[in-house]
Amino acid sequence: MTNNKKLVGAIIAVGVLSFLGIVIETALNIAFPQLMKQFAVSAKTVQWLTTGYMLVSTIIIPFGSFLRKRYRxxxxxxxxxxxxxxxxIMAGFTTSFVTLLGGRLLQGIADGIGLPLMFSLILEQAPKEKIGTLMGIGTLVIAFAPAVGPAYGGLILNYLPWQALFILIIPLIIITWLLGERSIVQVKKPVHVPFDFQGGAFLSVFLVSTLWLLLDLTDQQFxxxxxxxxxxxxxxCLVFVYCEQKSDHAVIKLALFKSARFDGLLIAFFLLQLISLCLSFLLPNALQTAFAQTTANTSLLILPAxxxxAIVAALAGIIYDKTNPRLPIILGVIIICFSFVIANFNTASVSIIVISYVVFMIGLGLSYSNIMTFSLAKLENEESNDGNVIFMTVQxxxxxxxxALAASLLTWGQAQSKDxxxxTLAGLKLSxxxxxxIxxxxxxxxxxxxxxxKRK
Known part of the structure; x- marks a missing residue:
């Protein structure tokens, strides 16, 4: 096991990259109207600043296990x-939409490498008695960033041009680089693992085609x-599964899906992230459109959540380590259900949105990281990297x-009324x-x- 201080430093260094990428992703949602006007592009085109980032990241993440075994x-x-x-730098100093998109794609590469690497370091180097705490720190990156993004975007765009969203984080990236150079250590010798070209190609085609189809359906096209x-x-998908079953060096270890427990927790993890990103898109738009809040006010209203x-996610790992690990997960998902009971059985208002979002974040902080920790902890050591990659791809x-779900529901609601x-209120209620x-x-x-x- 490596030095705990160095491991925490390594987690922070790698995690900050993914954190910043997701923050910018959700912050740009607020800037879309401004970007559409400046670059004279449609909503469908400007959406690729987010979609392209996600697509590149999602394609790279499944190869995390291969990369981790092959390279330092x-x-x-x-x-x-x-x-x-x-x-x-490209995104912050450009006057061209194409260059801005190129910058976002490069950031997507960083996220695709960084997310699996962060959790791989934790699973490989963390002491067993600290794994819940450290996984909580790591997963805080995923759960916290979608809530921070709109707040950050709202504050910056209220006082500065959109380029500042990128320029202001450059010093933080450099500090993160220096921290990583000092903290990241290698405990296992890299091995020459052949790359599964067939599996990788068909998986990439599957991911691109399904995301493209999803975006078309969001535009209500078929x-x-x-x-x-x-x-x-x-x-x-079928060819990918066939290739992986025949491959000695599969991109994704499909045998893990034979476990009902693994599948159930993976689907729950997927749905929680879907809800989180849905709300990070939906609530800033609803607050500005339906309740006439400025971008600055919107950011302040979202900030409490x-x-x-951040606070609950930091405590959740400690609760996982010190008590029954099932406790924070079960408590968390019950609280999440309660948050939507509050939202559904009260008239929509700014205060109800803020309260229900805070309650949701309490539940998310308790459950999200611990679902992944619990699931991966039940795998054999040699399977943990593969399980980690599956969770990150799904995330x-x-x-x-x-x-896409939030955009579809909001668009449907707005189409029901000329006002x-x-x-927007109809779309919010349906959402x-x-x-x-869910x-x-x-x-x-x-x-x-x-x-x-427990039965086992």
């Missing part, structure tokens, strides 16, 4: 931090192109689906109803999976 951790970190730094995309997605998430894809305010249903499904999945573990 510090080498992977350097590729990630340099990609992120160059991408941030025709010949969507049918072709659906067929491509199905065929590429972000702070709550990244859930972000794309959550944003944008009433339409809360859908998210309540949260109940999450609670059932967690309870069934955890009871099954």
């Amino acid at each position: 951790a510090i080498a992977l970190f350097r590729v990630a931090v340099i990609s992120f730094l160059i991408g941030t 025709g010949l192109r969507q049918i072709v995309l659906l067929l491509v997605a199905i065929i590429s 972000a702070i709550t998430d 990244s894809y859930a972000g794309a689906m959550g944003t 944008i305010v009433y339409g 809360f109803e859908v998210l309540l249903l 949260s109940v499904i999450v609670a059932v999945l967690c309870l069934v999976s955890l009871i099954e573990v």
Whole structure:
């Protein structure tokens, strides 16, 4: 085991890159109207600043296990931090939409490398009695960033041009680079593992086609192109599964999916991230459109939930280590259900939105990181990297689906009324109803999976 202080430093260094990427991703949601006007592009085009980032990240993440076995951790970190730094400079100093998009794609590369690397370092180097705490710190990156993004974006855009969203984080990236150079250590010797080109190619086709199809459905389109995309997605998925079963060096270890417990907790993890990203898109838009809040006010209204998430997520790992690890998960998912009960059975208002979002973040902080920790802790040591990669791929894809779901529900509501305010409120009400249903499904999945573990 490596020195605990160095390990914490390594987690922070790698995690900050992913944190900043997600913060910028959600902060840009507020800047989209301004960017559309400046670059004279449509909403569908400007959306690629987020979608492109997610797509690149999601394609790279599944190869995290291969990269971790084949290359030194510090080498992977350097590729990630340099990609992120160059991408941030490109985005912060450009007057071209194409260059801005290119910068976001480079940031996506950093996120695709960084997320699996962070959790791999924890699983590989953390003492067993500290793994819950350190996983809590690591997962805080994923859960906290979507709440911080709109707050950060709202404050900056209220006083500075959108380029400042990128320029202001450049010093932090450089500090993170220096911290990583001092903290990241290698405890296992890299081995020459062959790359599964067939599996990698078909997995990439599957991810691209399904995301493209999802975006088309968000625009409420379904025709010949969507049918072709659906067929491509199905065929590429089937061929990928066939290739992986025959491969000695599979990109993803499909045998892990034979465990009902692993599958149940993975789906719950996916749905929680989907809810989180859905709310990070939905609430800032609703507060500005339906309740006439400025970007600065919106950021301040969302800030309590972000702070709550940070505090609870930090405590959740300690609770996991010191008590029954099932306790924070079960308590967390019950609180999440309660947050949507509050939202659904009260008239929509600024105060109800703020209260329900804070309550949601309490539940998310307790459950989210511990679901992943609990699931991976039940795997054999040699399987933990593969399990980590699966969780990170699912997490990244859930972000794309959550944003698309929020956009679809909000668009549907607005289409029901000629008045944008009433339409937005209708979309908000429908969204809360859908998210309540999803949260109940999450609670059932967690309870069934955890009871099954106890029975064994």
